[in-house]
Amino acid sequence: MSVESSRSWTLRARQALDRHLPMDHLLPDRQPYYVGSWVYVFGVVTIAALVWVIVSGVVLSFFGPQWWHISSVGKFVNSLHFWSVQLFFISMVLHLWGQYFMAGWRNGRAATWMIGVFIFGISILTAFTGYLSQQNFDAQFIALNAKDAMNGAGIGAFFDVLNFGQMYGLHVMLLPIGVTFLVVAHIVMVRARGVVKPIDPEGARP
Amino acid sequence: MGQTQEDYYRGVRMVPYDLLKELAIALVGFGVLAILVALFLSSPDVPPVTIATWSQSDPVDFVTTATGELAGTTTSAGYGAPYNSTPDAYQHWGPFAPQAWFGVRIPIDSANAYVIEPLKYASISNSTVGAALSQWQAATADQQAKWLDAYTTALGNATVTNGTVTVASGDYGPLPSMMSGLLGVAQSGGLDGLLVTNGRFYQTDYTQPLLFIGDGGWFAGLAANQHLSGNLWGMMNETGLYPGQTWLWLYTMWYQVPPFTSDTGFLGLNASNADLGIIILMTVLTFLLALVPFIPVLRDIPRWLPIHRLIWRSYYTPQTKASGTAAKPVASSTPPSL
Numbered sequence: 001m002s003v004e005s006s007r008s009w010t011l012r013a014r015q016a017l018d019r020h021l022p023m024d025h026l027l028p029d030r031q032p033y034y035v036g037s038w039v040y041v042f043g044v045v046t047i048a049a050l051v052w053v054i055v056s057g058v059v060l061s062f063f064g065p066q067w068w069h070i071s072s073v074g075k076f077v078n079s080l081h082f083w084s085v086q087l088f089f090i091s092m093v094l095h096l097w098g099q100y101f102m103a104g105w106r107n108g109r110a111a112t113w114m115i116g117v118f119i120f121g122i123s124i125l126t127a128f129t130g131y132l133s134q135q136n137f138d139a140q141f142i143a144l145n146a147k148d149a150m151n152g153a154g155i156g157a158f159f160d161v162l163n164f165g166q167m168y169g170l171h172v173m174l175l176p177i178g179v180t181f182l183v184v185a186h187i188v189m190v191r192a193r194g195v196v197k198p199i200d201p202e203g204a205r206p
Numbered sequence: 207m208g209q210t211q212e213d214y215y216r217g218v219r220m221v222p223y224d225l226l227k228e229l230a231i232a233l234v235g236f237g238v239l240a241i242l243v244a245l246f247l248s249s250p251d252v253p254p255v256t257i258a259t260w261s262q263s264d265p266v267d268f269v270t271t272a273t274g275e276l277a278g279t280t281t282s283a284g285y286g287a288p289y290n291s292t293p294d295a296y297q298h299w300g301p302f303a304p305q306a307w308f309g310v311r312i313p314i315d316s317a318n319a320y321v322i323e324p325l326k327y328a329s330i331s332n333s334t335v336g337a338a339l340s341q342w343q344a345a346t347a348d349q350q351a352k353w354l355d356a357y358t359t360a361l362g363n364a365t366v367t368n369g370t371v372t373v374a375s376g377d378y379g380p381l382p383s384m385m386s387g388l389l390g391v392a393q394s395g396g397l398d399g400l401l402v403t404n405g406r407f408y409q410t411d412y413t414q415p416l417l418f419i420g421d422g423g424w425f426a427g428l429a430a431n432q433h434l435s436g437n438l439w440g441m442m443n444e445t446g447l448y449p450g451q452t453w454l455w456l457y458t459m460w461y462q463v464p465p466f467t468s469d470t471g472f473l474g475l476n477a478s479n480a481d482l483g484i485i486i487l488m489t490v491l492t493f494l495l496a497l498v499p500f501i502p503v504l505r506d507i508p509r510w511l512p513i514h515r516l517i518w519r520s521y522y523t524p525q526t527k528a529s530g531t532a533a534k535p536v537a538s539s540t541p542p543s544l
Contacts (some may be wrong), residue, residue, distance in 0.1 A: 025211055030520050031223040033217055034521040041232075048232035052240050067249060078251075079244035082448075085235055089453050096264040102517055103508040105499035117496040124453055131451060137252035138445055143412075144420040150298040152481030154304025157288040157311040162417065165410025168291065194211045197218070198518040199509055 009124050010060055010136035029189070030063035034066065039102070042095035043190075054176065056081035061172040063185045065164075066134055083128055092120060112189040119182045126179055139164075179180050252432070252445045253423055257401070257415060263391035264424040266364045268386045268392060269371045271422040273361065275316040280421040283316035289417070290322040297482040299474055305482070309495060312413055320387060321417050324400050330385045335387030338380035345379065355380035369393060456491075459482045 006012070059077050060068060068074035096116065099105075105113035135139050143161045150156035160166055261268040267459045273278040285297025288311040295354040296305040322339070329336030342350065360373035370386060391397050419425050429435060434443045442458045444450030465472035466480040475483035508514055515522045 027225055029223060029225075030220040033219045033221045034518050035223075036221075037517050038518055041228075041292035041520045042230055043369070045232045045236055048229065048236040049240075051233060067289045073241040075248065075251070076244060079247070080240055082249040083242045084236075086449060087240060093453070098517070100498070101508045101513040103505065103514070105505070106207070113499055114496045117492070120494055125452075127451060127453070134251070135507065136250070136254050137428070137432075138250060140254050140425070141417070141432075141434050142441040143258050143416060144425070145514055149481040149485060151285075152286060152305055152479070154308050154458060154486035155306075155310035155485070158286075160312060160411070160413060162413040163411045170411070192211070194214060197214075198521045 003116050016144050021188065025194070026188075026191050027140040028030055032195065032197070035195055039098040040195070042091055046088060046091040047183070047187070049084055049091050050179075052084035053081065053088050054056045054180070056084055057176065059171065065133060065168060069135065085130070089123070090129070092123065096120060102196065105194050105206055108200075109196055111188075112186060112193070115182055115186045115189065117187060119179060122175060122178050122182065126171060129175060132159075133164065133168040133171050135164070233505045247448075250444055250446045250448045255419055255428065256395070257392050257419065258395040260419060260422060260424050261389055261397075262369065264422075265366050265369060265371050265389055265393075266361060267422050267424045269364070269389055270386055271356070271418070272321055272385060273354065273358055273381065274421065275320040275418070276322075277351075277358065278317060279358075280312060280316060282417040283420050283448070285417075288312045290316075297479040299479055299482055299486065304484075305525075314414060314417065319401070319414055321384070324391055324397055325384055325387055327400060329397075332387055334383055334388075338383035338387070341380040342384060353377070353381050356383045357385075367386050457484065457488050460487060489509045 058079055060074070060081055063071075063074060069077035099113065099116065128142075128146075132139050132146070144160045147156055150159055150161055257268075271280060275283055278284060282289060284290075284292045284295055285307050286292040287309055290313065291310050296303055298306065322343075325335055325339045331340055340533060345353075356376050357373070357378040360376055360378065361371070364371050364373045366372070369389075371389065373382065388397070391400075398415060401418065403409050404411075404414060426435075431467070432442070432445045434441075434445070439455070440461065441452045441459045442451050460466050461480060461484065465475050466477060466483060468476050469478075470476060494501065
C-alpha cells in the first residue's frame with residue numbers, strides 16, 4: 001500500500017469492512033453444527049415481524065391517522081400492524097430469554113447484548129407512542145393515565161403524552177428510525193462475530 | 207476485533223445453512239399468521255369521548271366538573287408542574303424532584319381555559335350569559351367563593367330536564383346562568399372546537415380538552431366499565447378482549463405492590479411518589495439488564511441452570527460409538543438463525 005493510498009479514508013474503511021465483515025460472514029452458507037436449535041429461530045422471526053410492522057406502518061402513515069377509522073381496508077391494515085406488533089414483542093421476548101439462558105454475551109459479545117436490550121426499550125417506547133396515536137378511547141385512557149407517570153418524573157415537561165402531534169411524529173419517524181438503525185447494528189455485530197459457542201461444560205467462565 | 211471468526215470457530219464442525227431462505231420462510235410464515243389474525247380478530251377501535259358526548263350523556267357531571275375548574279378544586283386545577291404552579295404539588299424523592307425543576311412548561315389556567323374564555327365566546331350571541339359573566343367578574347373573590355360553595359353543594363342533588371341541569375333554589379349568583387351557557391356550548395360541540403383550536407387553525411395538541419375530560423367522573427366510569435382501571439393494571443389494558451401492552455407488565459406491576467401502595471413506604475418511596483419511584487426503579491432495572499454481562503451472579507445464572515443444556519442438547523449429548531468412546535454430537539436438522 002502506497003503512502004498516498006494509506007491516507008485514503010475510503011480505502012481504509014473498505015479494508016476494515018473486508019477484514020471485519022466479509023460477505024461470507026454477512027451472508028453465511030455454513031454455521032457451526034451446534035446452532036441447530038429452535039431457540040435460534042426467535043431472532044429471525046423477530047426481524048420478520050419487524051418487517052411486517054414497518055410495511056403496515058408505512059401504509060398507515062401514508063394515508064394518515066384518520067384513514068383506518070373510516071375505511072375497511074384501513075381497518076385491516078391497522079389490524080395487521082397491531083398483530084405484527086404483538087408478534088414482534090412475543091418473538092423479541094423469547095429471543096431475549098433465549099439469549100440470556102445461552103449467555104449470548106460471552107466471548108466479546110457484550111455490546112451485542114446491550115444493544116439488544118436498548119432495542120427492547122426503544123421498541124416499548126415506540127409501541128407506547130403508537131397506542132397514544134390511535135385517536136380512540138384507548139389512546140385517551142392511556143394518555144390520561146400515563147401523564148402522571150411522565151409528569152411525576154419530570155419527563156412530561158418535554159414528552160407530552162396528551163399532545164397527539166408530538167406522539168404521532170415520534171411514532172412514525174424518529175423512534176422507528178432508532179429501532180431500525182439499532183436492529184441493523186445488532187445484526188451486523190452478530191454476523192461479524194458469529195454465534196456464540198455453547199457454555200463450557202466444565203463450567204469455566206469465558 | 208482481536209480474534210477473527212475463523213479463529214473462533216477453528217476445529218468446530220460447520221454444516222450447510224441458508225440464511226436468506228430462512229428469513230424468507232419467516233417473512234412468509236409470520237405474514238400469513240398476521241394476516242389471518244388481522245382478518246379474524248381485527249383490532250380495537252372504541253370511538254373517542256368528546257366533550258359534547260360527555261355533556262349530553264351526563265350534564266350534572268359536566269357542570270360539576272366545570273364548577274370545580276372555576277373553584278380550582280379539580281385535579282388539573284391543582285396539578286402543579288408542568289401545567290400550573292400549585293405550591294408543593296410535585297413528586298419528589300428526597301431532594302430529587304425533576305417535576306419541580308422543569309417548572310410550568312405547558313401552562314393551563316383551568317378556570318380561564320375551561321369556563322371564562324369559552325363563556326366570552328358564548329356571550330357574543332347570548333346576552334344572558336354575557337350579563338352573568340360580567341356579574342361574576344365584578345364580584346369579589348370572597349363572594350365568588352360563597353357562590354361556588356353553595357352551588358357545588360346544590361349540584362349534589364341536581365336533576366336533569368331536557369338536557370339542562372336544575373338545582374334547588376339558593377343564592378348562587380350568576381353561576382346557574384354561566385353553567386347553563388357553558389353546557390349549551392358543550393352540548394353543541396362548540397367547546398370541543400374551542401379547546402382544541404385554542405386560537406389557532408391547525409392544531410394537533412389535545413392536552414387542554416383531555417385534561418378537562420379526565421377531571422370529570424364520566425370518563426373514569428366508562429374506563430371502569432371497560433375494565434381498564436388502575437387497580438386492574440391501568441394503561442397496560444386495552445378495550446375489548448385484546449391483549450394490550452403486555453410488555454408493560456413489570457412497569458404496571460409495581461403500582462400493585464408495596465412500597466408503592468403504602469402510605470409509609472420504604473426508603474422514602476411510597477404511594478405519594480409512586481410515579482417517580484417506579485420510573486426510577488424501571489430505569490435502574492433496564493440498565494441492570496443491559497449490564498448483565500458484567501454483573502456477577504446475574505451473568506452466572508445461565509451457567510448454573512441446565513436450560514442451556516436443553517438448547518444445545520446435541521452439543522452436550524455425545525453419541526456413543528460401538529467402541530463405547532464418546533464422539534462429537536451430530537447436528538440437528540433445525541435451521542439456525544440470527
